[in-house]
Amino acid sequence: MRILWTFVNKDKLDAFLPSLVHHEIxxxxxxxxxxxxxxxxxxxxxxxxxxxxxxKILMKHRKRRTSSDLM
Incomplete structure (x- = not known):
């Protein structure tokens, strides 16, 4: 296993995990x-x-815009 990323809290981790599951990683x-x-x-x-x-999925996830970015 290779380290992909370290998240600072559970909320950020939980936002990303479904992407890995969806892509069967x-x-x-x-x-x-x-x-x-x-x-x-x-x-x-x-x-x-x-x-x-x-x-690649992580980089795409990190670049997404949130509603606070649009204000």
């Missing part, structure tokens, strides 16, 4: 400092063969 979530990922930073790891595809 094997992934794993690990928390930092032994805390459950619901209470702190969480790192997503993806299978080596899916890394490039997952990275």
């Amino acid at each position: 094997d992934h794993e979530v690990q928390s930092k400092n032994g805390l459950p990922y619901t209470q702190g930073e969480a790192t997503i790891l993806v299978d080596e063969r899916d890394y490039e595809k997952a990275r």
Whole structure:
């Protein structure tokens, strides 16, 4: 497994996970400092063969515009 990204909170992680599931990318979530990922930073790891595809999905996800960006 290869590290894809570390999210600072659960909300940001939960916004991205459905994209990985939709594209059928094997992934794993690990928390930092032994805390459950619901209470702190969480790192997503993806299978080596899916890394490039997952990275493209992540970059597209990070570039999306939210309603606050439009104001």
